[in-house]
Amino acid sequence: MRAADRERVIVDEAIRFFAEHGFEGQTRELAKRMGIAHSVIYRHFPSKEALIERVYQEVYLSRWSQDWGPLIRDRSQPLQARLTDFYLDYVARVFEYNWVRIFVFSGMKSFGITGRYLDLVRREIIEPAALELRHELKLPDAGSCPLGSREVEMFWGLHGRIFYLAIRKFIYETPVPSDLEETVRDAIQLFLDGARPMLPRVLQQHRLDTAS
Template sequence: MSDTTEDGPRRAAGAPPGRRPNGLARERAIVTAATDLFAEIGLDATTRDLAARLGITQPLLYRYFDSKEALVERVLAEALSGDWKPGWDRALGERAVPLRERLIAFYADYLDEVLTYRRVRLALFSGLKGLGEGLFQDLRARILDRVLRESRCAFSLPEAAGARDAELVRALHDSIFCLALRRHVHGWSPAWGMREMVAQRVDTFLEGAAVGMARPVCGEAPDTELAGPPLSTGGLLWAAAPDRDRDRAPRGAATRAAMVWEKNEATPQRAHD
């Protein structure tokens, strides 16, 4: 069917002057196909490959995008922006729920909703090309800030945090991204469910971060209210002296995470509830 009439081309509402009536739909089809192609093959895929996949000519493709670079920029801007679900703020901030449960629920959802095949592979390919700097970062920064704030609250630490504490949270976040990388790049299928894999990484974070955030920064005196005697290995500071009998008893990762850090027996709120 022709896109023109005797009076000339009709434009869809909001379409740029001169754009055919199906122009916006075709532009969207080009971006979608380019996103799939670049995620599958990489950013070295050519416009000839893209035109063949769409069943159109290269000259027609260039009527919508002046260059391949402009198309790549559009694809990365849309694919790597990420989406913040309104419910995540509420769920992460629900302090009546143990921090462990909140983090597992959030990151399991984040894996499915944000760290998709397209996004993970495009993030990898764009990083290798030195492109996409700053893309996908607003969402990441928002997550890191929220998880850090909730962690320090759960550990009964002041809200103010330093670069070292932020790095501990970043290590958790990056470990979740690595799960998606293994799944979508290496074709890995976990022996357990993905939620169990997330729980394993959250437990590792809670065991280390509670102690790490309570340690004084090098050159600073420890907070006498928080600091306790150093452990025999590693010199890490506990908020209260560990119970020796309790430490000798075998326990799983989740139990250790719940016992890793307590302010003292008089404090009603424990680190991980």
Template sequence: MDIASSRRQRLSPEERHKQILDSAVAYFAEHGLDGNTRDLSKQMGVTQSLIFKYFATKADLIEAVYNRVYLDRIAPHWPELITDSTRPLRDRLVQFYTEYAQAIFTYEWMRIFMFSGLVGAELNRRYLDHLSAVILGPILAQIKAEAKSQRIPDFEDVWNLHGGIVYIGIRKYVYQMPTADPDAALIARAVDRFLKDFGIQVDPQ
């Protein structure tokens, strides 16, 4: 992205804001959240003052990156999809996790998530708290309602399922290790194994 050239095009404030944010996402994905705005501005071919014209502090820029990379990728229909009891639970979970993978299995999401976790950044904690309330809590409620095993499922079980699916993306974008099967097939198998542990129907409908 050549921001120095685009500057000569007299971009609107909205376009400039988006352009800086796009570049910040790419920069932090490559260098981690402790990367500084001075180096970011050099990579973009602009002055630091231009960045701070649109984002008053680095913290404000990081907050915008958080919203772009994390929150904006949570589709509003997912909670309704998960709780739609007119469909088999297996189908709902496979569809959700397939869509979720399509949203987060990107270089930027995986790298920023890993960098943020390594430095103990608040971003990951906030995101996981939000995900727990909006997505994982409803998943657990649905599993509890249909479980036929003696062991009662808990949040740790759901986190294990979720973490195992996210790890598919980590392998591809952090460890650079391609998977042997398509993501959708790996997700379906993970969901099936999980549901079988609680005696829940897994035969595709």
């Protein structure tokens, strides 16, 4: 087998292995499972951490769409439509056994995958969406009033609500709605119904707090 092909096989099997056993799973066990010598893994990856970094690239960055950030900022359509398009695509891409389980295991073992990925979500989705809601409601922009933690947390709440469906399915192994599209649309509608009247009050309090 060519070196590139062998490396591809190791990565694919490592993704499945870590999804099943978490990052406490040892590379020696991974090699045994593959029927290869332990040293073969280290010919391609100098350390377990290097293999985990490759898993991050394969599982997370390869599924991140470069269209998501521009979609959230696209003011040619209402914010509700943008959020709906984003979350329907997000669910289609990331609601997958390996993705969800590796994400959770990473958070528990502090390998950094979870934190790095959530930082990407915050920069590209959460904070821009918070600013877009301000714009839609004709509220002050970030130049005159920086984003506050409460409005950012409002959008994390929406994100967490939708992602929890994947936690239920792949971690707790409990039933989830068969029609995820309908569930996503309901979540966004309920979120905006509450956020639109609430945000002006949150922003007013935020401005008072920062002025004092």
